[in-house]
Amino acid sequence: MAYDHKAIEKKAQQKWEEQALYTTDLTDTERDPYYLLCEFPYPSGDLHIGHWYAFSVTDIYARLLRLRGKNVLFPIGFDAFGLPAENAAIKRDLDPKEWTYANIDRMRGQLKSMGASFDWSKEVITCEPSYYQWTQWLFVKFFEHGLVERRKATVKWCPQDQTVLANEQVSDGKCERCGTEVVEKELTQWFLKITDYAERLLDGLDKLPWREEIKEAQRAWIGKSEGAAIEFPLAGRSEVIKVFTTRPDTLFGATYVVLAPEHALVRTLLSDVDNAAEVRTYLDKTAQKTERERSEQKDKTGVRLEGIVAENPVNGERIPVYVADYVLGSYGTGAVMAVPAHDERDFEFAHVHELPVREVVHREGASLPYTGPGTLVNSGDYAGADSDVVAWDIATIAGGVRTTQYRLRDWSISRQRYWGCPIPIVYDPDGNAHAVPAEHLPWLLPEDAHYKPTGHASPLASSDELRERVTRIFGEGWTPEYDTLDTFVDSSWYFLRYLAPHDTHAFTDRALSDRWFPVDRYSGGSEHTTMHVLYARFFTKALYDLALVSVDEPFIERFNRGLILGPDGQKMSKSKGNVINPDDFVDKFGADAVRIYLAFIGPYNEPGSYPWNLDGVTSMRKFLERIERLTVRADHAALTPELEKALAQANRKIVQDGDRFKFNTCVAALMILVNALEDAPSVSREALKQLLVYLAPFAPHLAEHLWEALGEEGSVHAAAWPVAAEHAEETVAVVVQVNGKRRGSLEVKADTSEQAVTAQALEIEQVVTALAGKKPTRIIYVAGKIINLVA
RNA sequence: GGGCAUGUGGCGGAAUUGGUAUACGCGUACGUCUCAGAAGCGUAUCCCGUAAGGGUUGGGAGUUCGAGUCUCCCCAUGCCCACCA
Numbered sequence: 066m067a068y069d070h071k072a073i074e075k076k077a078q079q080k081w082e083e084q085a086l087y088t089t090d091l092t093d094t095e096r097d098p099y100y101l102l103c104e105f106p107y108p109s110g111d112l113h114i115g116h117w118y119a120f121s122v123t124d125i126y127a128r129l130l131r132l133r134g135k136n137v138l139f140p141i142g143f144d145a146f147g148l149p150a151e152n153a154a155i156k157r158d159l160d161p162k163e164w165t166y167a168n169i170d171r172m173r174g175q176l177k178s179m180g181a182s183f184d185w186s187k188e189v190i191t192c193e194p195s196y197y198q199w200t201q202w203l204f205v206k207f208f209e210h211g212l213v214e215r216r217k218a219t220v221k222w223c224p225q226d227q228t229v230l231a232n233e234q235v236s237d238g239k240c241e242r243c244g245t246e247v248v249e250k251e252l253t254q255w256f257l258k259i260t261d262y263a264e265r266l267l268d269g270l271d272k273l274p275w276r277e278e279i280k281e282a283q284r285a286w287i288g289k290s291e292g293a294a295i296e297f298p299l300a301g302r303s304e305v306i307k308v309f310t311t312r313p314d315t316l317f318g319a320t321y322v323v324l325a326p327e328h329a330l331v332r333t334l335l336s337d338v339d340n341a342a343e344v345r346t347y348l349d350k351t352a353q354k355t356e357r358e359r360s361e362q363k364d365k366t367g368v369r370l371e372g373i374v375a376e377n378p379v380n381g382e383r384i385p386v387y388v389a390d391y392v393l394g395s396y397g398t399g400a401v402m403a404v405p406a407h408d409e410r411d412f413e414f415a416h417v418h419e420l421p422v423r424e425v426v427h428r429e430g431a432s433l434p435y436t437g438p439g440t441l442v443n444s445g446d447y448a449g450a451d452s453d454v455v456a457w458d459i460a461t462i463a464g465g466v467r468t469t470q471y472r473l474r475d476w477s478i479s480r481q482r483y484w485g486c487p488i489p490i491v492y493d494p495d496g497n498a499h500a501v502p503a504e505h506l507p508w509l510l511p512e513d514a515h516y517k518p519t520g521h522a523s524p525l526a527s528s529d530e531l532r533e534r535v536t537r538i539f540g541e542g543w544t545p546e547y548d549t550l551d552t553f554v555d556s557s558w559y560f561l562r563y564l565a566p567h568d569t570h571a572f573t574d575r576a577l578s579d580r581w582f583p584v585d586r587y588s589g590g591s592e593h594t595t596m597h598v599l600y601a602r603f604f605t606k607a608l609y610d611l612a613l614v615s616v617d618e619p620f621i622e623r624f625n626r627g628l629i630l631g632p633d634g635q636k637m638s639k640s641k642g643n644v645i646n647p648d649d650f651v652d653k654f655g656a657d658a659v660r661i662y663l664a665f666i667g668p669y670n671e672p673g674s675y676p677w678n679l680d681g682v683t684s685m686r687k688f689l690e691r692i693e694r695l696t697v698r699a700d701h702a703a704l705t706p707e708l709e710k711a712l713a714q715a716n717r718k719i720v721q722d723g724d725r726f727k728f729n730t731c732v733a734a735l736m737i738l739v740n741a742l743e744d745a746p747s748v749s750r751e752a753l754k755q756l757l758v759y760l761a762p763f764a765p766h767l768a769e770h771l772w773e774a775l776g777e778e779g780s781v782h783a784a785a786w787p788v789a790a791e792h793a794e795e796t797v798a799v800v801v802q803v804n805g806k807r808r809g810s811l812e813v814k815a816d817t818s819e820q821a822v823t824a825q826a827l828e829i830e831q832v833v834t835a836l837a838g839k840k841p842t843r844i845i846y847v848a849g850k851i852i853n854l855v856a
Numbered sequence: 857g858g859g860c861a862u863g864u865g866g867c868g869g870a871a872u873u874g875g876u877a878u879a880c881g882c883g884u885a886c887g888u889c890u891c892a893g894a895a896g897c898g899u900a901u902c903c904c905g906u907a908a909g910g911g912u913u914g915g916g917a918g919u920u921c922g923a924g925u926c927u928c929c930c931c932a933u934g935c936c937c938a939c940c941a
Contacts, residue, residue, distance in 0.1 A: 733880035805922045
């Protein structure tokens with residue numbers, strides 16, 4: 066090894082710490098502020114290669130911006146409450162708190178070993194009372210303004226983790242954390258009313274310059290659909306069945322009505338149906354199915370409510386009523402009008418249960434079920450009309466009301482677990498909820514609770530201290546809330562806390578947030594598109610409405626980074642044995658080589674997957690060694706025009722592609738520069754100094770070391786970004802084409818006229834041959850790039 | 857099933873608003889240095905052709921002086937959502 070990376074790294078990291086190089090002065094008004102944010106890590110244990118990719122590559126940009134004169138805020142913290150840490154601690158028979166803090170200590174050291182330029186003075190840890198005091202304070206604000214609600218609802222429950230999950234935390238019917246099949250449970254829970262913001266969350270996206278795929282994913286998740294709410298009266302009864310439909314034009318084709326098994330009306334009707342036993346059996350069977358079983362069963366199951374008859378409001382037709390689990394209790398009104406001819410699910414159900422299929426929208430050549438638009442048939446006075454045109458007329462005569470439905474559900478935030486932020490709510494003797502007054506915040510997580518979940522009651526219920534605390538403060542008969550908050554609540558506002566991490570009077574600093582918020586660029590994983598990023602946007606809008614911040618979108622730019630795969634091209638996992646431990650590589654090749662490898666592997670501005678490649682890291686180490694050898698050749702000669710040009714090109718490329726988050730081409734530009742320097746007859750100190758500044762963001766330790774070796778003062782990371790030399794006299798290569806085909810090229814001065822270029826082009830032998838005596842009829846000249854002679 | 861994204865050498869990838877396709881690197885081959893190996897250094901490396909030249913960005917069509925880039929159709933892959941009425 067040509068240089069001792071361990072010694073170099075240690076020395077450089079010490080130097081930066083001593084000089085407090087990365088402590089951001091938030092009150093500085095001289096330089097432009099730039100808030101660069103990475104998703105803060107979950108203290109799960111060791112830092113893996115994905116963490117390196119997330120933090121060390123974003124760090125390149127932080128360093129680059131600082132060199133270019135920005136006042137950069139690049140903070141770090143820990144998302145420290147939550148299930149995985151708690152489960153891991155229980156498995157090891159440790160207190161979740163001890164386990165979490167031990168992990169934080171270890172990860173801090175590992176994060177520093179990357180040479181990441183985080184401002185540790187602003188570290189936030191969400192499980193610290195000084196942090197969660199403000200999570201609670203915000204919860205109370207939301208509570209006071211009606212944004213928090215306690216209600217009974219069917220919620221997703223993870224039997225393994227013994228807790229409720231938010232809709233966003235269920236994927237493919239399984240728990241996001243542990244993969245267990247999720248079941249539904251009826252529970253009284255706290256909700257954040259994110260659905261109140263559905264429309265604004267949608268609108269806000271239009272103005273954001275994010276990649277379309279991120280915005281589309283959020284739009285799809287919010288799932289806006291417009292339609293009509295229509296009431297179907299029940300013959301001889303006072304109740305009505307309210308349905309939601311986006312297709313009122315098919316109303317004449319409704320041949321039955323379906324209620325979801327969870328629908329409240331089912332229980333009411335049960336006493337009057339002729340086949341109550343059969344219905345009850347069906348309801349019980351359905352209740353035992355997991356979400357997935359319900360959606361994956363081959364045949365659409367259901368049962369008719371015998372003796373109950375609904376009336377189609379458009380024509381008074383009497384049609385049967387069914388209970389079927391293909392209708393979701395949680396969407397729309399929990400009931401649908403079934404139009405088998407024009408809906409695939411209704412068609413399937415009608416087929417199984419031998420219900421009539423009546424075509425009302427006709428299109429030549431289309432077979433049923435046909436779900437597109439067409440000409441109405443069997444539709445009374447509307448027969449012959451265009452289905453799209455008269456849809457709302459039909460809705461109107463049926464008494465339909467224009468309704469907008471969202472797929473988005475309110476955010477369930479109660480967790481029946483120990484390791485989370487206590488919900489700052491107490492109940493009076495009558496069971497009414499009251500917010501814990503601000504003077505009692507932080508509302509501490511009791512230390513005497515049995516933290517293992519029992520499934521019967523939340524762990525906090527086992528705390529005597531909590532009960533006594535409530536009695537002492539509020540009086541006899543008052544009881545605490547025993548659930549804790551979903552971890553995603555903690556992380557929905559941490560980017561504001563970085564601005565005032567030690568403030569004991571406010572959750573953030575208003576003056577600083579006016580200056581620093583929103584975040585300029587936020588880098589994270591695509592798995593958070595419909596979770597954390599959505600929640601953070603919701604929080605910001607709510608805070609804006611409470612006049613606590615001045616903007617209502619938290620992130621100007623959002624980038625989802627890619628994934629590092631195992632050497633076999635598969636996703637890394639312990640079971641596949643293809644997990645790369647970054648520590649081994651850092652130990653062997655140095656942090657700089659690993660950083661620059663991760664930067665070079667592919668563009669950072671779009672999500673992709675990159676297999677880990679040992680040869681790639683090795684070659685980066687060799688590249689760094691070439692730079693080290695180069696510095697030994699330093700002399701005092703003046704810069705040659707060639708080198709000046711090469712330096713200017715690298716400078717411009719790194720600035721431009723850095724801003725685009727394309728560090729792979731920045732590294733390529735560095736390589737081209739190093740190749741040019743190696744080929745040069747002499748290497749001046751001035752050229753090397755510039756090279757080291759360009760290298761510094763990518764390989765911060767080696768750049769610092771070589772900077773010192775050249776005898777330079779201070780830190781290379783505090784150096785001024787070189788001004789790229791402008792060459793007015795520069796010649797440019799102009800490609801000469803005949804009929805769009807390349808026939809040669811010319812070296813001309815940039816400001817050469819079209820006539821002069823044409824004249825020169827016509828002298829090229831291949832051009833003459835290609836023209837074969839013809840005269841160009843048209844000449845297209847793009848200055849400095851191309852000239853095309855069309856003949 | 858729906859939505860979005862992406863298809864460029866053996867591999868990762870490059871190609872500002874349409875303007876030299878394959879930058880940079882890996883791998884490979886040969887050479888050099890060496891007692892030998894490693895490292896280093898040098899040369900070559902999309903395809904056909906001795907060459908001149910011609911062809912090539914998943915396939916097909918189109919717009920254009922000019923298309924990897926724009927439009928349409930098809931194919932493949934990846935991600936997200938998924939009984940959402």
